Amino acid sequence: MPSNSRDSAPAAENQPERTGAQIIVDTLLDLGVEVMFGYTGGVVLPLFDRLYDAPIRFIIPRHEQGGCHMADAYARASGKVGVVLATSGPGACNLVTGLATAMMDSIPMVAFTGQVRTELIGNDAFQEADTTGITRPITKHNSIVKDVKDLERTVREAFYIASTGRPGPVLIDLPVDVEVSKYAGNGKVETNLRGYKVRPKGHARQISTAAEAINKSERPVLYVGGGVIIANAAEELRALAEKAHLPVTMTLLGLGSIDQRHPESLDMLGMHGSAYANYAVQESDLLIAVGARFDDRVTGKLSTFAPNAKIVHIDIDPASISKNVHVDIPVVGDAKYILTELTKEVEHRPREAWFARIAEWKKKFPFKYDGNAGPIKPQYVIEEVCRQTNSDAIVATGVGQHQMWAAQFYRFTRPRQFITSGGLGTMGFGLPAAIGAQIARPDATVIDIDGDHSFNMTLTELATAVQYELPIKVCLMNNGYMGMVRQWQELFYGRRYACSYLKNPDYAAVARAMGAAGITVDKKEDVPKVIEQMLAEKRPCVVDFHVEAEENVWPMVPAGKSLNEMDGLDILERLI
Known part of the structure; x- marks a missing residue:
């Protein structure tokens, strides 16, 4: 990723004159982009023409929505920024579902969309759509570039915004005349976003307060979301869980953050989560949320969620703290850093009674089905x-x-x-x-x-x-x-x-x-x-x-019910 300091950019002689399309391709290569997904169309032909000779693998889907999901999954599986390209109008509109999916799950992605010539914007030109207006609510940031001089800076900022803090999709709308306009440039452009500062290090006192709460707790539960995976903090999570001897439950997107074969794993919680995870959360005296957002499929009835627990919330996004559930100990910062510091301060506690209680629930309510029935289960x-x-x-x-x-x-x-x-x-x-x-x-x-x-x-x-x-x-x-x-x-x-x-x-x-x-x-x-x-x-x-x-x-927690009010437990008990 580029440095977050534009002021330190070195002086350089003017570069050779390049088209906007070539500037985009050169910038993508400098940022390390190896794969792109997308579908061609009239107003992005200049960019596709420059990609023709570029050492970037380009995957053509059968529909732009499919391409957007491919870029999303590429990012999830690799940890890199996914990149998707579509033409104007219907091509851009077909990205909407994919962008909204990535936004909800905090996936780093950059989308390029073609646009009609700048002088035609607002005139209902052929295949024109207000792409930035349509996608503003479902992107972390978006912009339309109307001057080729702003192009490289905008692309670099897009990748920086998409991949830092709480990640998300960023969209750049490209009028076709900007793609073909030429500009020489003045050396390498760096990003300096004065209104966007990521602060990965959590407050030391808040980390110590969280450690004190863990050390004093008798029935703690680590509640882990996809933010741990995004932060590449699985090893740090495992170290904390093992040192402090904490049971770990995961959201749908948090699965894989700890090996589910380990005894500390409570598997998934929530509407269709394990009964033992849901019971443990409801009876806990301390809930340590890491990279999770307390969504409705996890909490069930909010007013009765974890009623006896003090809540620690570790998240890079300050807007997520106390958004849905009141938090007693907020720690804002990068999960990898905070978990490392937290592990230094926690003590090992056997918590034998708590783990024995959890073992009873695991034995009584495992995930089960009737394997003797005729049809394929x-x-x-x-x-x-x-x-x-x-x-x-x-x-x-x-x-x-x-x-x-x-x-x-x-x-x-x-x-x-x-x-x-x-x-x-x-x-x-x-x-x-x-x-x-x-x-x-x-x-x-x-x-x-x-x-x-x-x-x-x-x-x-x-x-x-x-x-x-x-x-x-x-x-x-x-x-x-x-x-x-x-x-x-x-x-x-x-x-x-x-x-x-x-x-x-x-x-x-x-x-x-x-x-x-x-x-x-x-x-x-x-x-x-x-x-x-x-x-x-x-x-x-x-x-x-x-x-x-x-x-x-x-099991299933019906809408409006508490986590411990699960349907289907009698069925699971009969199947043991």
Whole structure:
């Protein structure tokens, strides 16, 4: 990343005159960009023409939304900034869902969008849209560049803003005349954003106060969000949990921040989290939140959330502190730095009674399903995938029941292993996300655990995976329903399944038509051998598992209920 000091830029002779498009490409190369995603169009042709000779790998999706999700997942899997490019009007508008997804999950991404010539802006020119106006609420920052002299500075600032503090997507709108205008420049441009200062070091006294609270607590819980993974602070988290002997529960996006096979792990908490995590939070006397934002799917009924706990909140974003839940000990700063300092001051406490209580809950309410039933259970498929990959695959998902089963039954062992849409809950995310993750990690086994309705939304991107010879695997939990909607209709709407069922195509045939491998599985006994076959495939492979149509995700905290008021616990108890 460039220095945050424009004033220290060295003097230099004027550079050769370059077009705006060439300035962008040169700046991207200087920033270390190796991969871009996007779709061409009239007003971005000058930029594409300069990219033609550049040593940047360019991935063309079948739809701009897919490309945006690919850039997002590339960032999640690699820790780098994802970059996406689209043309004006409909091309830019097609990025909206992807940008909103990245914004909600704090993903570093830079989007370039084409725009009509500056003198035509506001005249309803062909393929004109107010891109900056449309995307302002769903980006961390955005701007339109109307002078080629501002171009390099704007690009460098975009990457700096996207990747520092609480990360997020940044958009740059590019009128076509700026792309073709020429400018010589005056040496390397540095960024100096006077109104944007990132302060990674937390206040020493607040860190000490948090350590004192941990040392005094009898029933503490570490509540970990995606911010720990963003901060590359998993090792520091593990060190703190082991030294202070703290149980750790994770949000959906926090999965992988600690090895779920470790005894300290309480797995996921929240609406479809583990009963033992939810009970532990509700009975805790100290809740240490790290890189988490207390969203509604985690807290349940706010007024009864962790009623006996003092709350420590560690976050890089001061706006997140006490936004949803009152915080007793705020610590603003980078999780990696703060966890390191906190570990120095905490003491080891055995907390035998607390861990014994947690062990009772784990024994009584494990994640469980009826494995003796006739139809294929989606949980069984995911367990078998986990077994055969030895918990080592990168897993992407769409959104719905299959996403929750993946979170419950795949054991994540490391950061950047689970690639899923959290805050926005974007159906269709799984397949393009698997593509982006595979490009970021060509050495890894990447599996999209998807639902049929989610897969339907972006299945054309399978052709992208075939074109670029990406050996992604797709495990479809095909129950014919929009599963989570159907579950709510069953529980709260008297089984009136309004508009939640669709007739699906033959997915295996569709996959083969696109050049991928396609397999259909109807029998439970065929599941292990087909997964083995799928993992051995060197090309994209879609396996269509016809699973139990009305299987539900348990446990479940109904909307408006407290975390300890979970439905389905009686079902889990009967299955032990």
